[in-house]
Amino acid sequence: MRSIWKGAISFGLVTIPVKLYSATEQKDVAFHQVHREDGGRIRYKRVCTKCGEEVAYADIAKGYELATGEIVVLTDEDFEGLPLSTSRRIDVLQFSPADQIDPIYFAKSYFLEPDAQGAKPYVLLRNALESSGQVAVVKVALRQRESLATLRVRDGVFVLETMLWPDEIRKPEFDFLDEDIEVRAQELKMAESLIATMESDFDPGEYHDAYREALQQVIEAKIEGREVVAAPETEEAGPAVDLMAALRASVEAAKKERGTSTAKPKRPAKAEKAEKADKEEKAEPKRKTRKSA
Template sequence: MRSIWKGAISFGLVTIPVKLYSATEQKDVTFHQVHREDGGRIRYKRVCTKDGEEVPYSDIAKGYELATGEIVVLTDEDFEDLPLSSSRRIDVLQFSPAEQIDPIYFAKSYYLEPDAQGEKPYVLLRDALERSGQVAVVKVALRQRESLATLRVRDGVFVLETMLWPDEIRVPDFAFLDEDIDVRAQELQMAESLIQTMASDFDPSEYHDSYREALQQVIEAKVAGKEVIAPEAVPEARPAGDLMAALRASVDAAKKQREAAKPRKQAEKPEKAEKQEKPAAKRKTRKTA
């Protein structure tokens, strides 16, 4: 695994340097949009809706649309000036029982690995947290976004789970919640009986992605049947500005070399002519018998 972030856990007066790794990966069969006839890749260009011109990535900024339809343009410098108090730090705010945190708040999971000099305080906090049976509520800034998170222990490693803010959780506003739906006691008892019948310990290894496996079999069958299109190799596209500059430089260099070679060739022609004429004057013809 490759670390995607470096920072430190700030716990009171203790600082534990750590590296951040993605704890999960989504395995899926990925596809490209291609031309049905020849399998060529379909490419998209970044085009401005006002002038119809393609815009290089370096000229693209972030725009916030107002209710009036007007756009407020924000550059990288605007984001650099924003205060992120927890930048490069995982600030421990409090410790709480894990059951008090609704799983709906959890967004993404990360592993934390200690640096060499932070191994001892890392293990100390890990063991103390595991013995307490609680989780640490922290604040962290990742990818220019500050969020709440929890620290818990899994297989001897800290797991950082980023959380959504309370105002990001939608309220389930459904009509049936206001209706008075009558459920009979016998029906409720039968449903509870069914739940008890199907109850068992959770083993994730018993489940698998049957759709992905079936899709992979379809792809393998097409490969075995030689139903594969080999598109022509397309050279990698270079930025238009760099390519044009390189072409112009190459043309100018070729012109200079050609112009510099002309006087040299003209100076060499008379010398060659003299060298060829002199031996010709000394030659004597021989009479044949």
Template sequence: MRSIWKGAISFGLVTIPVKLYSATEQKDVSFHQVHRADGGRIRYKRVCTQDGEEVPYADIAKGYELASGEMVVLTDEDFEDLPLSTSRRIDVLQFTPAEQIDPIYFAKSYYLEPDAQGAKPYVLLRNALESSGQVAVVKVALRQRESLATLRVRDGVFVLETMLWPDEIRTPDFAFLEEDIEVRAQELKMAESLITTMESDFDPAEYHDTYREALQQVIEAKVAGKEVIPAREEEEAGPAVDLMAALRASVEAAKRERGGGEPARPKKAAGKAAKDSKDTKESKDEEKAAPKRKTRKSA
């Protein structure tokens, strides 16, 4: 497994450096959308609904649509001052019995592995939490989202379960809940008897995805029967077309800059690197200007 985040559990005055790993993975069979006649991949373009033009990824921003249909466009600067924690800490807020937390709140599970210097405090907190029979309620910021989460122990490892906020849980406002539906005692007893008859310990290994297995068999049968459309050379040449378009756009942008046009302002994060790169490029252009003009062909 590859860690997707590094941070620390903050427990009182104790800090435990940890790495975060996804604890689950989807096993769905993935498909591409293709042309039925020849198996060619279907590609999608980012097209503006206002002018019908394809939009480069660099020109795409986040927009919030109002009820009136108007759009509020947010820039990187708008997000800079938001109170999203960047401290990479898992802050322990409290400890509580696990049964007090409804599973409907749980969103995604992650494993936490201690860094070498954090192994001892990790094991200390793990053992104490496991013997208490409780879970830690924590707050953490992952992928531009702040979440409540629980910290529990599974197979000797901390599991971080991110949670939904209370206002993200829908109320089951169903009409039958207001109806006075009568259940006879004999019917209730029979239902309870059925539950008792089917009662057993849960072993997840007893269950498997029969649909996915059957689908995989269908795919394997088609492969065995040579019902496969071979890859065409034109498809492999596709990225080169995109590369040529990118190079052509870069050449045109460079011509505009040399012609006195104002260059696009780089993002703050890459500002210095972009400036250094530009200064170096202009220096080299000045040194080699004469020979370049001699041999360069007209575009």
């Protein structure tokens, strides 16, 4: 990994120099826009809509569009006067219980590594924070944007999680929230039973991106020149008419799946047929020998 930012955690009078790394990466299949006929890459030009001329990158400025459609052009001098911290500090504001912070606020995760002589104060703050069971609420400026963030410990390393501001969280204004929808006690009990049946410890290693894997297989088949056969479409179940019956069936299916997953896996029918045919083929010469005798 390569560090993308250098700064320091400011904790009271203690300063801990750190390097910042992206903690996540998107494992997506990247595509380019190409000409269908010859596969040539498609390029886009920066063209002004008023004069129709191509504009050099150095001549491009930031513009804010008004409700009237007019554009207010902002220069570099306009941005210099803004109160954005350039001190490259992660200022600890307070410490709070982790369950008080709704995960909807989290935006991006980063790892922090101690730099230079910062290893000892880094470990000291890490151990103290871990034993407290709380997270540090901090303020940091990254990529010309100031953000709230939290500091927590994961696998012995500080994780900085940038957060959205409260006015960036939308309110779920849906019509059904104002409706008086009645849920019967039996239905609630059956739903709780389904949850209990499907309860299990979360292991992220059990899940994988099936779409990305299938897409990669299509690309590999194209490379090898093989015929690509589309997988058969599966019919999706429609909305349940009888909620209670659907819940009961779901509970039974979950119990059955949980029971079969621990049992000895059944051999495929094709494998059993192949083995039977192989035995009959081996026994055939013996039968012919007895007849001729």
